[in-house]
Amino acid sequence: MTHTRTRLDRGRNALGPALELVHTGRAPTRAVLTTELGVTRATAGAVAGELQTLGLITVDSRPSAAPGSQGRPSHRLAIADDGPVVLAAQVHADGFRAALVGLGGRIAATAPGCMTVDADPAQVLGEVVAAGAALLRGSGRRCIGAGLAVPSAVAEPEGTALNPLHLAWPAGAPVRDIFNRCLTDAGLAVPGFCGNDVNLAALAEHRHGAGHGAEHLLCVATGHRGVGGALVLDGRLHSGSAGLALEVGHLTVDPQGRPCHCGSRGCLDVETDPLALLEAAGRTPDPAGSLLDQARHLLRTDRTPVARAATATVIDRLGLGLAGLVNILNPDRIILGGLHRWLLEADPARLRAVVEERSLWGRSGSIPILPCTLDHNSLVGAAELAWQPVLDDPLTALAT
Template sequence: MTQTRTTRLDRGRSALGPALELVHTGQAPTRAVLTAELGVTRATAGAVAAELEALGLITVDAHPTAPVGSQGRPSHRLAIDPAGPVALAAQIHADGYRAALVGLGGRIVATAPGCGIVDADPAQVISEVVEVGAELLRTTGRRCVGAGLAVPSAVAEPEGTALNPLHLAWEAGAPVRDTFRACLAETGVTDQVHGAAVAGFAANDLNVAALAEHRHGAGRGARHLLVVGTGHHGVGGALVLDGRLHTGSSGLALEVGHLTVDPEGRPCHCGSRGCLDVETDPVALFDAAGRTADSGTSLLTQAAELVRTRYADDPGVREAAGRLIDRLGLGLAGLVNILNPDRIVLAGLHRALVEADGERLRGVVADRSLWGRSGSVPVLPSELEHNSLVGAAELAWQPVLDDPIGTLGG
């Protein structure tokens, strides 16, 4: 028997992947920088850049960019090819779904108007959002490298099933990833290189948001990034370690909603009391402020807006939000003791809280974490508007970043 072809040790052997990652995260403006960052010779960096250009991923300026104050030959600028391939990103949330095309660097190239239907089974909703995305691909004529789906639920690995699809009319255990892939195949979103359907990935929305923030937002450069956020469906967490999402052994890590932050707090559906989830969500804010929400926009939006506009002036809001900040700080401190991240990024209502009074929040985290004083952890608001959508695209871009030639041709 002839020996089977093996590629296991070939992964990562080429400098192409790391180079593309640098371009992707905006850290490779020129070939000279690429040389330094990759630790290779100028010859290699030049060859790598040429290869990326040949793959249609980047453009190299014909004319050098005038340097400001340095001597030496000026560099030619490397830029992400604006006409390059894109990833199909889809997001399903409590209010409906969204689709977009996202290019390298997390740039949203095209978006479809959102839709508000959620009272349907997974197959129906996923089918619709894939159809919308496919339409985007057809009208723009873009080449597609893959597709990613963000869902408001923990996604089990490696099954790809949604375990707690709260606020969605889905049963637990819905095979979202396989459904997504089937829809991609049916809709004819095919890979121009390999002829088959493009690879489809599905993950929790906050997890992929963390990925997006790490690469293009407030988490850029962090080695161990912790992201915590309140969405429409409770508090969630995500962890990015050395550039990779840590989802645990079965995709269920960072279920931080039920950390106890007040032993005498509100009862939680998990059976305990004073969970981070029920103590720092929009309902807790309105209750603490003695207000009632309007029936118009979502509770989350109203709560964030309330904190943003009234924290400085309204003592009632200040006290209510302060209560949430203290509880959140306690939860974050517990996570700091366990995970020791070098940065924390907050999303959703938590983002509004840190923007309103980051000083207070950071103080609580420092006081209640064991090593807070030896170097307090930066706690920042998230930066990207559509981080879940961009993050869904990251899932699809990942194989390309790992092995550009293997996925795009050659």
């Protein structure tokens, strides 16, 4: 009996990888998809067709001829503008931000929110989800998952916040479970995931930002207080066996430095944060305002010798910490966020020189050190978490 095949009798296994290529901007056309996937044109065509019928990508009808190239021009593949979204959120010491994020790291809508300092996880996440649900109602788009970035190491696979030092949350709070409960309470029957904010920022930068194409990406960032690190190896986030990897805040960068709450002295955490910079410059920080903004203002505007000396000192400390990490991890690219990004931009040559000088075997001179490039990278990273099931297997993830 002849067996009529309607559609997609091929390309089923390549569906996930293909979507990931379009998602990360590495497959602008079906021809590129063919070579990147290592399949035939027939398969690539079938895959693209299926992704299109799933409403995830679009193929433009008018092919655009690339100048200087011969042959038939390619149709361009792009993320669908009206495709599904995920709910992404970031919680930090000063408040939270909720957003709808489509494939390709595209933020479709965003809303900030504040919270009381001593709010417990259930309260905060309830508000977060409420804000997200409001955005969702306004957009009319389908939501297929939710992701949350928190300023704490997150244990895998439990999904608990191990050290939420900058929030009034108990250590070990079952954040993912609470998040999922809030989601179902709000009528959103989608799976929720959560992760550390710096880890997720690194993931986002790797897929859509300055980390694109790096094989061993190291990301270090300060937020309002505290330093976080993350490592992306071969496209996968390495968060250690318990989610506690790259807790780099307590590398010693000055043995005679100021005491740290960890019991040691001169930790990266207390020597390269906004407060350290302001104090080194002799400023008395205004407790009402954001320390990060004050430090950034200093870096951008203050050209006095004392400010420059303070900047140089903090840059040297940061360089020392980065060099230690380079010796242990040997990354091929480093991305800095938060205050570290502003420090890099204040004097890139100095930071690179310190890292090169203090890291061994001379190779590190060629390691690029770059500022992060995405707005809200933790938010986009949280969205990546929620998109992951779709990237792994679009058919089953969207089957519901």
